Amino acid sequence: MPVSNKKAQPFHYLLLVTWLTLVVLAAIYFIGLRLVLFDPTNKLQSIESNTLVKQIHQLDSLTNKDLSNAIIHFTSASCRCTQFSDDHKSAINQTAKSNNFNIFNVQLSSKNNRSIIPSTPSVLLLDGTGNLLYFGPYSEGLACSQSNGLVELVMSNYKKGFNSHLIVNEAKGCYCNI
Numbered sequence: 001m002p003v004s005n006k007k008a009q010p011f012h013y014l015l016l017v018t019w020l021t022l023v024v025l026a027a028i029y030f031i032g033l034r035l036v037l038f039d040p041t042n043k044l045q046s047i048e049s050n051t052l053v054k055q056i057h058q059l060d061s062l063t064n065k066d067l068s069n070a071i072i073h074f075t076s077a078s079c080r081c082t083q084f085s086d087d088h089k090s091a092i093n094q095t096a097k098s099n100n101f102n103i104f105n106v107q108l109s110s111k112n113n114r115s116i117i118p119s120t121p122s123v124l125l126l127d128g129t130g131n132l133l134y135f136g137p138y139s140e141g142l143a144c145s146q147s148n149g150l151v152e153l154v155m156s157n158y159k160k161g162f163n164s165h166l167i168v169n170e171a172k173g174c175y176c177n178i
Contacts, residue, residue, distance in 0.1 A: 050132075067130050
């Protein structure tokens with residue numbers, strides 16, 4: 001006995017609505033897993049910029065280095081989010097080279113990291129006298145993309161003579177907490 005089209009249509013609509021609802025819920029769930037706070041333990045909440053720079057300068061890979069006019073990229077090998085920031089990091093390095101910044105790459109491990117750095121990927125910018133320009137994530141959001149980059153804004157302002165000593169700790173994005 002053939003099924004009538006009138007009876008099949010409500011079932012198909014119900015099936016479609018159920019499927020769409022499940023897809024939306026799955027997307028919200030998986031996106032929510034990837035969006036984390038940059039500083040979930042508030043390590044950076046009340047720190048002074050000079051104190052932050054001193055603590056970062058004590059990292060093994062940065063001791064005895066001249067950190068004036070420097071950009072320091074912090075990554076960790078186990079962080080899946082690093083792949084999303086690679087293009088952004090390359091663009092920052094291009095701008096940095098054209099503005100005579102020294103570029104350092106620091107690989108952190110959650111096992112041996114006792115520093116002030118709450119998450120990776122992150123970046124520190126220091127001016128010509130070693131004072132803080134910026135510390136925080138490359139950007140906010142899922143992909144750490146250049147379109148919503150914080151570093152470019154700070155670099156642009158610095159070229160115009162401004163230094164805000166900006167420490168970003170309340171960003172949400174794809175970060176690996178250390």
